[in-house]
Amino acid sequence: MSARTLSKTSLLVLLGPPGSGKSTLVTSILDATPGLGHFAVRRQFVEEKSKQTDLWLAAAESQEKGQWLPDEVVIEAFSRRLDAQLPGGMLIEGLPANAEQARLMIEVVAGRGRQVDRVLYLDAPDEVCMARMRKRSVCVTCDGGISQAAVSEADPGRCARCGSALGRRRDDHDGPFAERLRLHRHHIRGILDELCHEVTVLDGTEDRGEIVRAAFRQLS
Ligand SMILES: [Zn+2]
Numbered sequence: 001m002s003a004r005t006l007s008k009t010s011l012l013v014l015l016g017p018p019g020s021g022k023s024t025l026v027t028s029i030l031d032a033t034p035g036l037g038h039f040a041v042r043r044q045f046v047e048e049k050s051k052q053t054d055l056w057l058a059a060a061e062s063q064e065k066g067q068w069l070p071d072e073v074v075i076e077a078f079s080r081r082l083d084a085q086l087p088g089g090m091l092i093e094g095l096p097a098n099a100e101q102a103r104l105m106i107e108v109v110a111g112r113g114r115q116v117d118r119v120l121y122l123d124a125p126d127e128v129c130m131a132r133m134r135k136r137s138v139c140v141t142c143d144g145g146i147s148q149a150a151v152s153e154a155d156p157g158r159c160a161r162c163g164s165a166l167g168r169r170r171d172d173h174d175g176p177f178a179e180r181l182r183l184h185r186h187h188i189r190g191i192l193d194e195l196c197h198e199v200t201v202l203d204g205t206e207d208r209g210e211i212v213r214a215a216f217r218q219l220s
Contacts, residue, residue, distance in 0.1 A: 008035035011090055013197075014091060020204035025212060038093070039095065055077050059073045121199050128204065129181060138169055139167075
């Protein structure tokens with residue numbers, strides 16, 4: 001089997017600006033690939049917080065100030081998840097967020113005799129990402145308020161799955177979101193240089209179904 005083909009042992013990195021539609025793509029890839037693990041920085045630290053782990057305590061101060069998580073804490077979380085998942089593969093989301101994290105991530109992966117098999121980059125212009133963010137509503141009950149919730153048809157203010165009132169992410173407001181976009185654009189070239197990998201670019205301006213179809217055309 002080619003390492004380029006998606007399987008439950010693949011190591012995939014999914015990159016893209018905030019609001020480019022990564023969550024939808026993640027769900028589709030995981031649904032289509034039973035056994036493939038998932039490491040998402042935001043999700044991981046919601047879990048670390050709920051368990052009050054050493055990693056959460058190490059990250060808490062920067063999280064509460066709305067700052068970036070320290071690189072070494074993110075990498076430690078990643079390496080623990082990877083060790084628990086190997087020899088299975090993993091879809092990696094939200095990491096690396098800068099060139100240093102890219103360098104460290106590759107070190108961790110190589111140290112376990114593996115390599116990153118695929119790098120997907122879901123891109124969209126800032127105004128598209130911003131417009132998506134403004135429409136995004138999340139459910140704290142279902143997933144800690146991370147990704148777009150299933151909106152109830154009967155009551156668009158409620159989650160279709162659990163009935164809880166929907167809300168917005170704390171950082172889903174124009175100012176903080178614009179800053180996240182700016183940081184992403186600032187760091188992406190350094191990340192890609194560090195990854196030294198052929199990148200599959202996907203057009204995040206397409207509708208969700210087409211993004212997923214394009215990704216699977218590239219992954220199969
Ligand atoms: Zn819910």
